[in-house]
Amino acid sequence: xxxxxxxxxxxxxxxxxxxxxxxxxxxxxxVPIAGSAEAVRRxxxxxxxxxxxxxxxxxxxxxxxxKLRALGFDVSVAEVTAPAPAACRLLKERGLRPxxxxxxxxxxxxxxxxxTNPNCVVLGDAAENFTYANLNEAFRLLIGMxxxxxxxLGKGRYYKETDGLKLDVGAYMKALEYACDVQAEVVGKPAKxxxxxxxxxxxxxxxxxxxxxxxxxxxxxxxxxCGMRALQVRTGKYRxxxxxxPEVKPDAYVNNLAEAVDIILQQ
Amino acid sequence: xxxxxxxxxxxxxxxxxxxxxxxxxxxxxxVPIAGSAEAVRRxxxxxxxxxxxxxxxxxxxxxxxxKLRALGFDVSVAEVTAPAPAACRLLKERGLRPxxxxxxxxxxxxxxxxxTNPNCVVLGDAAENFTYANLNEAFRLLIGMxxxxxxxLGKGRYYKETDGLKLDVGAYMKALEYACDVQAEVVGKPAKxxxxxxxxxxxxxxxxxxxxxxxxxxxxxxxxxCGMRALQVRTGKYRxxxxxxPEVKPDAYVNNLAEAVDIILQQ
Numbered sequence: 001x002x003x004x005x006x007x008x009x010x011x012x013x014x015x016x017x018x019x020x021x022x023x024x025x026x027x028x029x030x031v032p033i034a035g036s037a038e039a040v041r042r043x044x045x046x047x048x049x050x051x052x053x054x055x056x057x058x059x060x061x062x063x064x065x066x067k068l069r070a071l072g073f074d075v076s077v078a079e080v081t082a083p084a085p086a087a088c089r090l091l092k093e094r095g096l097r098p099x100x101x102x103x104x105x106x107x108x109x110x111x112x113x114x115x116t117n118p119n120c121v122v123l124g125d126a127a128e129n130f131t132y133a134n135l136n137e138a139f140r141l142l143i144g145m146x147x148x149x150x151x152x153l154g155k156g157r158y159y160k161e162t163d164g165l166k167l168d169v170g171a172y173m174k175a176l177e178y179a180c181d182v183q184a185e186v187v188g189k190p191a192k193x194x195x196x197x198x199x200x201x202x203x204x205x206x207x208x209x210x211x212x213x214x215x216x217x218x219x220x221x222x223x224x225x226c227g228m229r230a231l232q233v234r235t236g237k238y239r240x241x242x243x244x245x246p247e248v249k250p251d252a253y254v255n256n257l258a259e260a261v262d263i264i265l266q267q
Numbered sequence: 268x269x270x271x272x273x274x275x276x277x278x279x280x281x282x283x284x285x286x287x288x289x290x291x292x293x294x295x296x297x298v299p300i301a302g303s304a305e306a307v308r309r310x311x312x313x314x315x316x317x318x319x320x321x322x323x324x325x326x327x328x329x330x331x332x333x334k335l336r337a338l339g340f341d342v343s344v345a346e347v348t349a350p351a352p353a354a355c356r357l358l359k360e361r362g363l364r365p366x367x368x369x370x371x372x373x374x375x376x377x378x379x380x381x382x383t384n385p386n387c388v389v390l391g392d393a394a395e396n397f398t399y400a401n402l403n404e405a406f407r408l409l410i411g412m413x414x415x416x417x418x419x420l421g422k423g424r425y426y427k428e429t430d431g432l433k434l435d436v437g438a439y440m441k442a443l444e445y446a447c448d449v450q451a452e453v454v455g456k457p458a459k460x461x462x463x464x465x466x467x468x469x470x471x472x473x474x475x476x477x478x479x480x481x482x483x484x485x486x487x488x489x490x491x492x493c494g495m496r497a498l499q500v501r502t503g504k505y506r507x508x509x510x511x512x513p514e515v516k517p518d519a520y521v522n523n524l525a526e527a528v529d530i531i532l533q534q
Binding site for chain 2 (some may be wrong): 131
């Protein structure tokens with residue numbers, strides 16, 4: 001093998017962010033990023049392990065995978081680590097019964113969970129369900145609880161769809177946090193526990209894994225906190241000013257997923 | 268005069284919060300708080316000065332006064348200090364052209380203001396206008412500005428209407444602050460400049476004025492920061508736990524406006 005950069009050595013598994021790395025999402029179903037579908041095939045053919053690590057909460061994993069397969073990505077449900085199943089584990093562990101303020105298409109992920117007489121609120125990227133009435137309802141339930149528990153599926157500020165930028169779940173989380181004077185518990189990137197679940201599903205220890213994402217804080221910062229290397233791609237919501245981030249420095253920048261895979265496979 | 272409590276001496280003017288002090292607001296027009304209309308008449312008959320100091324942004328002052336008069340309150344437009352006119356002065360001073368995310372009924376307050384090619388966002392209690400589409404639109408305008416300017420008409424967490432609690436403008440302000448990584452400029456209580464305008468309209472120096480309100484932070488804390496005395500009424504959104512507030516202590520508690528006026532007029 002050629003001598004390559006240090007960050008690309010001794011890699012046994014890859015965690016991939018999805019939106020902005022594999023494809024650009026949108027109401028039209030989204031558009032694949034050039035070279036990414038081929039890159040996923042090359043990762044698998046090489047024997048490297050692969051797990052998708054996403055904060056996607058607008059669909060069940062089944063429907064999410066169906067969409068990705070239609071876009072040409074060879075991925076399966078077992079290869080997706082997403083916030084909703086992680087939240088279900090947490091709800092069961094702590095005997096919490098959620099009121100859901102989430103996208104309609106995510107609701108089936110919570111089918112097994114008791115939702116009567118709620119003692120917490122679970123907030124996802126509810127999109128069109130972020131109505132004035134629904135936000136007031138979630139607020140009233142929270143403020144009426146003896147000890148309000150707010151669980152947020154991610155804390156992103158915003159994301160880019162094919163028709164423009166959209167407020168992400170983190171903005172609505174902040175609104176409810178302020179109104180109720182509570183701190184949300186975040187399930188999803190950049191929470192350490194979420195990356196640890198993804199690594200367990202990948203079956204590779206952090207020092208042999210690389211995270212590849214477009215979000216400097218949620219993807220790169222979160223993965224590095226877990227002892228992984230992390231790359232930022234210059235696709236998706238990447239902006240040149242990310243390269244001057246005051247706190248987070250990726251192990252490397254790559255133009256896109258295909259370039260990252262080229263370099264890793266040359267090792 | 269009888270010897271009364273120290274806080275009630277040497278008073279020449281009163282600043283009154285409106286919702287929760289004069290009446291409880293609601294979609295049905297609201298309900299007067301017992302004794303408050305009579306208390307306003309007694310203040311005026313005594314020769315004390317009076318100014319309403321409100322964060323109300325769901326109506327023009329003209330319509331707001333019309334509603335209060337229908338509920339039995341003898342008040343005029345000149346006796347109302349409200350955020351929208353204060354925001355208009357600020358916009359003119361700084362040459363700012365706002366995009367408005369406010370209640371439909373507030374829009375006429377901004378009739379004289381140039382709103383073409385916006386270089387700031389003005390956020391009020393937009394109520395039913397707080398839609399997913401409108402919030403995304405305000406966000407996209409802000410994030411697209413070279414130097415985003417967000418002006419918030421108050422920063423209340425929530426308020427009580429006759430049909431239940433509602434998220435107030437402060438919650439939506441926090442959502443946009445987080446998404447755009449900006450700090451809003453607050454026009455309205457508890458901003459010092461806003462209380463100073465109300466005192467100027469009252470025509471009384473702070474040490475001879477008393478603020479009476481139901482909000483421990485916006486009314487009581489804000490007025491005390493300006494060197495005024497401040498009472499909290501046990502009406503409106505008052506909650507017993509307010510009496511243990513870690514930072515703000517009113518000069519006194521009163522059961523309602525009528526009781527405050529009784530004590531002041533006995534001096």
